[in-house]
């Protein structure tokens with residue numbers, strides 16, 4: 001059974017940042033009986049949490065001093081500097097759930113180490129409504145100090161499950177941004193599809209289940225591309241070759257034109273396929289589209 005007494009440094013924690021996400025996180029720790037100290041730049045946002053049992057600190061320094069485990073959930077990396085300027089972090093276990101880049105995660109780890117703190121970076125794969133709802137599928141990527149993660153895992157997993165992705169403190173952000181980038185690619189394709197049917201006698205509500213079904217079926221691309229990138233074999237067992245797809249993409253562009261829809265959301269990917277093909281049609285025409293990924297790295 002978890003010892004949630006105020007004296008237990010492993011179940012007491014501090015949270016800096018009470019925006020939508022910070023507030024959702026805070027509520028789960030309070031509901032689980034943890035002693036939670038909170039601070040927010042705009043103090044009024046702490047009011048409802050105080051009523052739910054949170055200890056409200058008057059300053060970021062006071063909040064940090066209250067607990068060994070300090071969780072940050074601020075807008076961006078720059079807001080961490082502004083919130084923690086001059087604050088003593090010696091002996092603290094810092095967990096940063098603020099979205100950032102891999103480079104910011106690594107720099108923040110070095111910054112924390114210089115100040116005598118252990119550090120773990122996190123990337124939240126959930127919206128605030130998914131926090132504290134295990135069946136929502138939300139979780140958090142963590143990377144950095146494995147020892148810190150293991151020490152506080154039980155507390156950290158109260159809002160959402162944790163997936164530790166390595167000691168490189170940049171890797172939580174790398175995984176986070178990779179998944180978010182793929183998500184925006186999907187949003188772009190779906191947005192284009194809905195734009196195509198606008199003004200036609202086709203309801204978005206009728207197209208929606210068809211889109212879900214088709215994107216689900218095309219999800220095989222994820223694993224297939226991973227296999228091909230690992231083996232660098234883009235030609236064996238190809239079912240939809242690049243030359244055919246480049247020709248077919250002309251149909252997509254002409255349809256967009258005829259429907260009066262900008263192709264700006266889909267044309268970058270179609271152009272990438274065309275570039276791969278035209279670089280060497282004989283070599284690449286029979287390839288899987290995964291071969292085009294190799295053009296992206298600068």
Ligand code: FVH
Nearest residue numbers: 017018019020021022041042074075079082098099124127
């Ligand atoms: N909400 C979401 O759907 C996503 C889900 C995935 C993860 N993100 C990231 O979580 C971080 C916090 O997001 P949020 O939803 O809580 O964001 P806001 O509601 O806008 O709250 C921002 C908090 O940051 C404080 N803040 C901003 N600038 C500063 C600063 N210079 N110094 C100190 N604190 C600062 C802000 O304070 P205030 O405006 O209330 O005074 C809020 O507490 C974020 O990285 C997402 O990318 C959320």
